[in-house]
Amino acid sequence: MTGRTAMRALITGVGGQDGSYLAERLVAEGLEVHALVHPDEPLPERPGVTLHACDVADTARTRALVRDLAPDELYNLAAISSVARSWSEPDLVARVNGLAVAGLLESAWLAQEASGRPVRFVQASSAEIFGAPCRSPQDESTPIRPVNPYGAAKAYAHHLVGVYRERGLHASGLVLYNHESPRRPVQFVTRKITSTVAAIAQGRADVLRLGNLAARRDWGWAPDYVDAMVRSARAGHADDYVVATGESHSVRDLVAVAFTHVGIDDWERYVEVDQALVRPTDAAELVGDSSRIRAVLSWRPTATFHDVVTRLVDADLAT
Template identity: 65%
Template sequence: MRRALVTGISGQDGSYLAERLLADGVEVHALHHPSEARDRPRPAYCPDEVVLHIGDLTDHKAVGGLVRELAPDEIYNLAAVSSVARSWQEPELVEAVNATAALALMDAALRAQQRTGAPVRFVQASSAEIFGQPEQSPQDEQTPVRPVNPYGAAKARAHAGIAEHRERGLHAVSAILYNHESPRRPAQFVTRKITSTVAAIARKRADRLVLGNLEARRDWGWAPDYVDALVRAARADLAQDFVVATGVAHSVRDFVSAAFARAGVDDWARYVSVDSDLVRPVDAVELRGDATLAHDVLGWTPTVGFTELVARMVDADLASS
């Protein structure tokens, strides 16, 4: 039986990935941060079959020991401080988790491979934020890496580390993930903030949705589709980097409009206000990905479009409100 180690199990991608790997007959182990374990011994949506290991990704020695003990066939590094806004407030933490710890995990994977002689397949969850303010749209694997915020800068360092470890013989993949959403997205993210607040407004339990830049444009996809791309990349014959995206960008305004429409609320503009404090210091105007390589090499294609994605999130929040 193949064995996988997943970091970031408490996030939406971690839970979907665990479900996918288990369905494939893989033995799944996951790193569960001590602070999260105190509040919730098993993360939300985490299947019971997943073997949890309490640990901090920034404890390089302990994590290296876990990799040595498990000798996994596949490692998926999804753990990250995932808020761009928070990266401006805590850049040192973001660097430690998103860059330094990721590089240390790659080193541990390579050492495990060298020690046992068995190949280890490593997938790093990267981000479109590594491209910053791109001069071209859509972006692909050849687009210059020019991050404009601490989150993107840390992810860019881990992205570069993947190429270095690939040169050293590790089957290392950087999956450059564009925005992807689901009802499992935590409430502090703008998409869940939108859908949960819209549901509350529809239920007459709220009267205002406060947002930042309504014109920011993103390429939004369905999280389980993106997890499928991670697994395909891990098991591809050749290790290389892949942009994972739908190729279609929408504005935050579009997302808001679609959410209110799904909830059956007319004249949505009267419920929405903009708070300048919520606008990022630097916000990429449009990030839109070209996933041609993932399509051609991995046979990957998104299955859920923008309108359906928003509808599924709104429906889930209406059902729970």
């Protein structure tokens, strides 16, 4: 493709919550936006985005596409994002979340070499790479020690980003802590909670079944984390960044805020712990120290934990 008049971006994982927010932002900024969509998935509605049917794990096809497009910015958001699924299909998760990233990084490098134009690569990493952290909060220097196949695949990809950065690619790894929005699928615990709470409040359900209520996470607002991705792509120097609010809350806290928001204070009687939903291993507490990205890229979260939960509940009440 020749004769470009605008910056060009390529997004993988455009069907997810982050991909949708990112695509909307880049289109609004006037970029020429392209995106990969798995051939077996229905094409999402992404106005202003040129969609390409391609499996991110198909290295040959993605490499040809990346070399043809020679994007100025490449955002890899594609992943199997379920930790639970990584226990049932660890080999598939390793291919998509790990090996596919190796292919994309090499493709970006080859495109840069062929075109003579820098390719700025952003990898959506995960706090799950820290797994059972030796300290809290975690920052960019925290040892990587995943405790599940999802985290292990993400850790491999995260290390590769550093390898290619040393090679000369503007590659940044964003260690994203949990971030939510109404676009998050309902199989995720946050949306499961808020959608079920909304259903209970409206008389459409009578019980919320959950696993480990004591698990603690650092929950933020998805559009804020997309903003971090764009800032890192356009920074003068590539680096790794922890993207987090710095506040830790338990699943129990989330449940309490959601129920209280709909006027139910005696929420315990609606909640059942199902041992089948408890993961084989679950990081007890993940909370991030985002001092580096705040200092270097002037990034700040705009929504509090309470804001995030109540926004999700309101969205579920409206559906």
